[in-house]
Amino acid sequence: MDATAASITLADVGKVYPDGTVAVDGFSLEVRAGELAVLIGASGSGKSTILRMINRLIEPSRGTITIDGRDILEQDPVRLRRQIGYVIQNVGLFPHQTVRANVGTVARLLGWDRKRINTRADELLELVGLDPARYGKRYPHELSGGQRQRVGVARALAADPLVLLMDEPFSAVDPIVRARLQEEFLRLQATVRKTIVLVTHDIDEAVRMGDRIAVLAEGGRLLQYATPAELLSRPASPEVRDFVGADRGIRRLAVTPVRDVMSAHDGPADGLPSVDVAATLHEVLAVMLTENAGTVLVTENGRPVGQVTRTAVFETPVPEESAV
């Protein structure tokens, strides 16, 4: 297969554990190739169960899961898992193996020769921002939490999987490291473009990372599956609205491109502060506040292409939420 990413489809998937717990009851979702889908929801809503059904660490009780159109239940689970990267909270690095050996685990299982494994491991360490010469020979206990997490990501990418499953990958590190890892990971994703399903408890992480966010309630009930901007501006129900939280207005600014809100520029541009057309409303607001301006010019390659007023920042798009 030449593709670097694959679509994932879950159709009416259910899981009943042997003790009778209905963890997931008829869950359907489509993740497009190269997209990062976030699963978020209350504790016990079935997020991890869904994730682990995709790599068959848990066998579904019903329904169909396909990767690139191929039913995963018709594939050998061990081979399937080698094509799917899996990153978990505490990474699960092998403590008695060096960083380089940890990253090379899957490649070794695939029978690659030592030279190719080491070259690949070093490439991946560089990709996640760890100098191979400095860190390759260390053991996991000789790394910080954030560095271990990066090794976990490098290991998950080692066999160039089509799909990456991440279960709270950044939650074990402190908030500052977490924000940096998220940012680095997004840059990495812009290069590798894997299809990713990420489970989190953190709505800010979901909004920052997700191309689409699935909000789940108990039993894997899908409340909404939408882009961050859509979720924040148009929560599908009071349940989603509560979940997304009271400060969603601020979050919405961070995901709404200025392009969606700007109007035609009229009048002289002299003296107006400006933002690039790729900016978000959050950046526009920051400029308005620091420059004490009511209008900001929007430029593309340095030329004015529109303007945004303070009213537009706060009024557009008008969310249907006057009921609260």
Ligand SMILES: Nc1ncnc2c1ncn2[C@@H]1O[C@H](COP(=O)(O)OP(=O)(O)OP(=O)(O)O)[C@@H](O)[C@H]1O
């Ligand atoms: N092995 C198991 N046997 C029985 N019930 C289980 C098992 N694993 C999970 N459950 C139950 O299935 C439901 C869904 O669990 P799951 O771990 O998928 O939820 P989650 O949304 O990932 O939760 P959290 O956010 O707390 O990690 C919960 O009610 C949980 O108690």
